[in-house]
Amino acid sequence: MRNEITLITGAGSGIGLAIADKFYKKNHNIILLVKTFNQKKDLEKRYNKKLVKIYHGDLSNNLFLNQISKKISYVHNLINNAASRNDDHLFKVKKKDLDYLIDLNFKSTFLMTQIFTKKMIKKKIKGSIINLSSQLGHIGAYNRTVYCSSKFAVEGFTKAAAMDLGKYGIRINTIAPTKTIVNEKELIFTKKRLTIIKNKIPLKKFTEKEDIAELCLFLTSSASKNITGSSIKIDGGWTAGK
Numbered sequence: 617m618r619n620e621i622t623l624i625t626g627a628g629s630g631i632g633l634a635i636a637d638k639f640y641k642k643n644h645n646i647i648l649l650v651k652t653f654n655q656k657k658d659l660e661k662r663y664n665k666k667l668v669k670i671y672h673g674d675l676s677n678n679l680f681l682n683q684i685s686k687k688i689s690y691v692h693n694l695i696n697n698a699a700s701r702n703d704d705h706l707f708k709v710k711k712k713d714l715d716y717l718i719d720l721n722f723k724s725t726f727l728m729t730q731i732f733t734k735k736m737i738k739k740k741i742k743g744s745i746i747n748l749s750s751q752l753g754h755i756g757a758y759n760r761t762v763y764c765s766s767k768f769a770v771e772g773f774t775k776a777a778a779m780d781l782g783k784y785g786i787r788i789n790t791i792a793p794t795k796t797i798v799n800e801k802e803l804i805f806t807k808k809r810l811t812i813i814k815n816k817i818p819l820k821k822f823t824e825k826e827d828i829a830e831l832c833l834f835l836t837s838s839a840s841k842n843i844t845g846s847s848i849k850i851d852g853g854w855t856a857g858k
Contacts, residue, residue, distance in 0.1 A: 619643075619644075619645070620644050620645065620692040620693060620836070621644070621645045621646075621647065621690070621691045621692050621693070622639050622644040622645070622646050622647070622691065622692065622693040622694075622695065622836065623646075623647040623648075623649070623688065623691040623693070623694050623695065623732065624636050624639070624646060624647070624648055624649070624695045624697060625649040625675060625695065625696055625697050625698035625724070625728065626649070626650070626651075626675075626697040626698030626699065626748075627648035627649060627650055627659070627670075627697070628648075628650035628651055628652065628655030628656075628658075628659070629655065629798070630796075630798035630799070630825065631697060631748065631793075631796060631798060631825050631828050631829075632648075632697040632698070633825075634825035634826055634828065634829045635695055635697060635828065635829045635832050636648055636659075636663075637829070638826070638829035638830065638832070638833055639829075639832075639833065640663055640667075640668065642833060644693075645667065645668075646663075646667075646668050646669075647668075647669045647670075647671075647688060647691065648668060648669070648670045648671070649670075649671050649672075649673070649675065649684065649698065650670060650671070650672045651672065651673070651674060651675075651698075652672055653672050655672065656670050656671075656672040669688075671683075671684060671687065675698050675720055675724040675728070676716055676719035676720040676723070676724060678727075681724065681727055681728070681731070684728075684731075685731045688732075689735065690732070690735040690736065690738075690739050690741065691732055691735070691736075691743065692736075692741055692743050692744070692836075693743055693744045693745075693746070693836045694728060694729065694732045694733075694743070694744075694745045694746070695745075695746045695748070695832055696724070696725040696728055696729065696745070696746070696747045696748060697748040698720060698724060699720060699721045699748065699766070700716070700717055700720055700721065701717075701760075701763050702714075702717050702760075702762040702763055703759050703760070703763075704759060704761075704762070705758075705759050705761075706761045709761060709762055713762065714762055717762045717763065717765075717766050718762075718765070718766055718769070720766075721763070721766035721767065721769075721770065722766045722769040722770055722773070725747050725770055725773065726773055729745050729747075729773075729777060729788065732745075733745065733777075733781055733784075733786055736784070736786055737784050737786070741786075742784070742785030742786060742787075743786050743787075744786075744787050744788075744789075744835055744836045744840075745777075745781075745786065745787065745788035745789070746788075746789060746790070746791060746832050746835050746836070747770050747773075747774050747788070747789070747790045747791075748790070748791055748793075748828075749767050749770050749771055749774075749790035749791060749792040749847060750763075750767045750792055750793060751792050751793065751794045751849060751851040751854050751855050752764045752767050753767030753768050753770055753771040753790065753792055753847070754768075754771070754792060754847070754849070754855050755854075755855055767792075770790060771790055771792075771847055774788050774789065774790045774845065774847070775845045777845075778844045778845030779845070781844075782844060787835075787840070787841075787843065787844035788844055788845065789835055789840075789843060789844060789845070789846045789847070789848065790846075790847040790848070791828060791831055791832065791835070791847075791848050791850060792847050792848065792849045792850065792851060792855075793823035793828055793849075793850045793851060794813075794817055794822065794823050794850070794851035794852050794854050795810070795813050795814075795817075795822050795823065796822060796823040796824070796825060796828065797822050797824075797825075798825065810822075816854060817851070817852035817853065817854050818852060818853030818854070818856065819852035819853055820852070821852050822852075823850050823851065823852070827850060828850060831848060831850060835848075
C-alpha cells in the first residue's frame, strides 16, 4: 500500500534517479521533477504512470516553481536534489553562470522548502526535508567558487530552517557526498582525475548513488525522528582531516 508522498527534484538521471527508484520500490507515492521533456518520457516508461506523477521544467525559473506549487497540493517528504556545477576559476566566472547556479542550487532549494513546508503545516504533516549538499558545502576547492558558494548556502539555510520548522515537527537535513560516479563513461574518460580524487579519500571509495538513496530513505523514516538541522557526510572521510 502506498501512503507517503515524496517529491524528488532532479530525478531525470544520476543521483535523483537512484533516489526515485529506491522510494518507488519502497511503495512511496512519488512525484518527480525533471528538466527536459525527454527525461519525462523516459521515466513514464520506467514507472507505472498510475503511481507516479512527473513534471518537467527549469527550477531556476520562478514561473515553473509557481506552477508546481499550484499543481501539487501537499507532500510528506521533499528531496531537493536538482543542481548543476561550474568549474571556472574565480576570475573567469561569468555573472550569468553565477546567477544560474545560485538560482538552481540554492534558491530553488529555499523556495521549494518554503512552498511545501507551508503546505505541511496547513495539513499538520510532520514531514521531512532533505537537501542534497556536498563535501564542498563544508570545505573549499580549486575552481569551485560558485559551486561551493551554493552548497555552503544550502548548509546554512538548512540549519536556520531547522530552527524555524522544529515547533511544527518538520525535520530538515542535508546529505553531503564526496565524488559520486553518475555516468560510467567517467571511469574511462577521466580515469587520471578520478585516481587523484580517490587518493584523497581515506576509505579510497567514491560515494555510490544507491548509498545516497538509502540515506534519503533513512531520513524520512521514524529511525531518524530526532535528527534535524544536521549534515550527514557520506564522503569516505575526506573532510575528517588532511
